[in-house]
Amino acid sequence: MKIALIAHDGKKADMVHFLSGYKDKLQGNHIALVATGTTGLHIEKAGFKVQKLLSGPLGGDAQIAALAAQKELDLVIFFRDPLAKHPHEPDVQMLMRICDVHHIPLATNLASAELMIQQITTTPTYEQ
Numbered sequence: 001m002k003i004a005l006i007a008h009d010g011k012k013a014d015m016v017h018f019l020s021g022y023k024d025k026l027q028g029n030h031i032a033l034v035a036t037g038t039t040g041l042h043i044e045k046a047g048f049k050v051q052k053l054l055s056g057p058l059g060g061d062a063q064i065a066a067l068a069a070q071k072e073l074d075l076v077i078f079f080r081d082p083l084a085k086h087p088h089e090p091d092v093q094m095l096m097r098i099c100d101v102h103h104i105p106l107a108t109n110l111a112s113a114e115l116m117i118q119q120i121t122t123t124p125t126y127e128q
């Protein structure tokens, strides 16, 4: 199972805090984490093993979308900052669209991420 993690700058602390609550479950061998570049750095510093792609504005969102299109992702957690402008907004929209096209679960805020991660980490197939 592979989970993609992305957070806009105003939400990176929220992402690290969120993941810290699931550290035990997320560090199992059957769950791989992949993230956009700067989000990945923050996650790594918090002690997680994570594959880092390009930074979002440099194509990281597009790389995550490509993984989703290839059905290589089981969940995308994307903490968007709805109060900030982003030069790569078309990439953000494209990523969300691709998730919808391919029926990839997409959590764009803390409340939905909590629900989805609890579900996915307690699904018997994925339990350690």
Ligand SMILES: O=C(CO)COP(=O)(O)O
Pocket (backbone or CB within 6 Å): 006, 007, 008, 009, 035, 036, 037, 038, 039, 040, 054, 055, 056, 057, 060, 061, 086, 092
């Ligand atoms: O910009 C992002 C999402 O749109 C996230 O990119 P970074 O993780 O590199 O900051």
